[in-house]
Amino acid sequence: MDIAVHRERIVPIYSRVSPVVSHLIYADDQLVLLRPSMRGMRELAAVMEEFGQLSDLRLNRDKSKVYFSNSCTLKEERALELGVEKGDLPVKYLGVPLSVNYAKDRDCQSLVNFAQRRVEGWQAAGLSFGGRIELVRSVISAIALFWLQSIMVPLATIRKIEGICAKFIWHGGIHAISWEQLCRPRKEGGVGLRSLVSVREAAGIKLAWRFLQGDSLWSAWMTSRYLRGRNFWVCEIDNNYSVSFKHILRNRPVLRTAIRRRMREGGETDLWLDPWISGQSLLEILGPQRDGVAYRGLTCRHIIRGGVWRPEEYRFTAPLGEEIRRVRITPTALSDVWIWAPPGRSEGAGEFRFSSCYDLVRPHFDEMEEYDFVWGKGLARKMQLSAYKLVLDRLLTRDRLLRFGVSVPDPKCVLCETDNESIGHLFFQCHVA
Structure with missing residues (x-):
């Protein structure tokens, strides 16, 4: 294929500024x-035929x-x-619909x-509350995670899936605990499920992180196609x-709160626009003042001498100079890189972790005081799950069923038949229990 492009038998889709991409290969599929x-x-049909004659691998025109x-x-x-059937977008590949536009709910x-289909195939009546939670976590949430990291799934679709999961967990009955609370970590009063809405946000952060790494053909193509020499951090969103x-x-x-610049020679870090000082840029710290013109176009290499910061050479204020000196320099011939360092976590190797990304975007709540007792x-x-419902006052006792509007034959305790059945009565007052 590359030879055919070089000989101009095939003209790929490209622009003057972006890399030439004539074909992509995944396993035994080719785009x-x-x-x-x-x-x-x-010419493409001829190239495919020539390839088949040389390799004995023929194009399956039916597929x-x-x-x-x-x-x-x-x-x-x-x-x-070309000798193949015309298709229409969106097209499904590896189970996910691919399109040039936003994925719609119907897609x-x-x-x-x-x-x-999954929840209908599972015998919910024969599963415990914990068993239903584990099936949702290990099957439905896992497949949804694959989709969410591949395309932008509409919120309407996510709400439908969460509704199906919640209905299955409660076996079609009363939802004693809201889905939002179930999706909290255990220490914050949940059961450790992941909110698909927050997973969707985390997947977007992951996509931005991969673009920022700049180590793939996709990233190089997007950079040359859209940035065209402009700085990523200040580039405005264009409708095109x-x-x-x-x-x-x-x-x-959100991304800039979770990354840090690992400074080496400083030649790849924009002194004025990149957020290399505790997640902020000089533009944000000093403001768009006239003096900033002197720093534009410079890199951090201009204020590094012998592996040491020299901010005084550009007349930075003393507090700002101290802030700059706190940025660690690792003298090496390698390029500056962004590392993954979300708040509350050590930098370590700086590798991206989806779990920490999810923790970055999800809602946070106060810790559960009874955590050690429950879990x-x-x-x-x-x-554990019974104790969890107990401390949240979510056990479906008769007094609670009445509050939900459920008709019960008698509100009194089925054991002693003297007082109304409630959590306080069952666990602390009933002489039979």
Whole structure:
């Protein structure tokens, strides 16, 4: 394919500023990107035939499709020239719908159907409360995580899936504990499930982090296509940007709170615009003042001498100079890099962790005072969940059922038949219990 592009038999889709991407390969699948001329279609068919003759690996035309942009004309004729069927977007690949636009709720209906089929296949009546929670965590949440890290799943779809999970956990009955509370960590009064809304936000942060690393063809293409020499941290969102790049730019405020600059020579760090000083840039610290013109276009290398900061050479104030000196320098010939260092966690190797990213974006609550009593090692799993409902006052006693509007034959305790059945009565007052 590269030879065909080099000999101009095939003209790939590219611009003057972006890398040439003629084809992408994943396992035994290949995605070819080219301008849809009749000649290009014929040449691509010829290249595929030549490849088959040399390698004995033939193109399966029954499993292949060609997709055209909206501006392309004579689509059927061009597809016929290639000898494969014309397809329509969105197309499903590895179970996920791919499209050039935002994924719509109807595009993600298969994910909702998957969750619904799963819970219908599980015998909820024969499972304990803890068993239903584990199935949601290990199956439905895991598949949803794969989708959320691949595309931007609409919030409407996420709400449907969470509704299916909540209904399954409570076996279609009264939801004694809200889904939002179940999705809290155990120490904060939940059972450790993950909120899919927060997972969606964390997946967006992960996408922005991968772009910032700049070590992939995708990142290089996006940088050259959209930034075009502008700084990532101050680039404004343009309506002409792609869906994914807009999503990346919107996640910058949260991303910058979780990263730090590992300074080496300082040549790749913009002195004025990059947030290299405790998550802030000089532009933010000093403001868009006239003196900032003197720093623009400079890198941090200009204030490093012999592996030591020299902020006084540019007349920085003493407090700012001290803040700059706190930024650690690792003298080496390698480039400056961004490292993952969210608040409350040590920098370590600086590698990205989705768990810490999720913890960064999820809602936080006060710690549960009864945590050790509920989740202590001395209790069996079933007893832990019963104790959990107890401390939250969520056991479905008869007085609570009446508050929910459920008709009960008699509100009195079934054991002593003297006082109304409540948590306080059952655990502390009933002489029979």
